[in-house]
Amino acid sequence: MFSYWTWFLIALAQIAICLIYTFMYSKEVSLSGFYYACWREVPVGIGDKYNYRFITAVYLLAFHVILVGVFNGTLYKSFSTLSFFSEINTLEDLEKSDLIIETSLNIFGASERESELFQKLSKKVKNNAYSEKPAIKRAAQHMNVAAMERREEAFFKINAGF
Secondary structure, three states: OOOHHHHHHHHHHHHHHHHHHHHHHOOOOOOHHHHHHHHHHOOOOOOOHHHHHHHHHHHHHHHHHHHHHHHHHHHHHHHHOOOOOOOOHHHHHHHOOOOOOEOOOOOOOOOOOOOHHHHHHHEEEEEHHHHHHHHHHHHOOOOOOOOOOOOHHHHHHHHHHH
């Protein structure tokens, strides 16, 4: 979603606005001094401070509306965008997809195959034979990961897990 710098700058802007608002409020004429000045008929310019506070409050409200809009837009975009390779029907498509292949098997065996495709695929394989979670569950939970299992074992693991 947002980078750390974006969150840092948003927090910094919020802190700065809150500090400005606090200092404006603390330098305002106290009510007892205001009543005394009115009683003594001394002209008092208290209206300017209220205008600044109103402008700051409007800015804070607009800032929050913009922030919530950007955040909701980012969530909508991330949930509505396809984040996987749509059609993987062959090993060539899998090799082109830039997905990491997780498996709990040794797919290529002990002997190296001569095919260039198998050599490229073997570089992308992450063998997690001793992992607690099967490769299918890891692929379902994480994006940009492909799982490769035997069909019978995959059906067993899916049915046993759900």
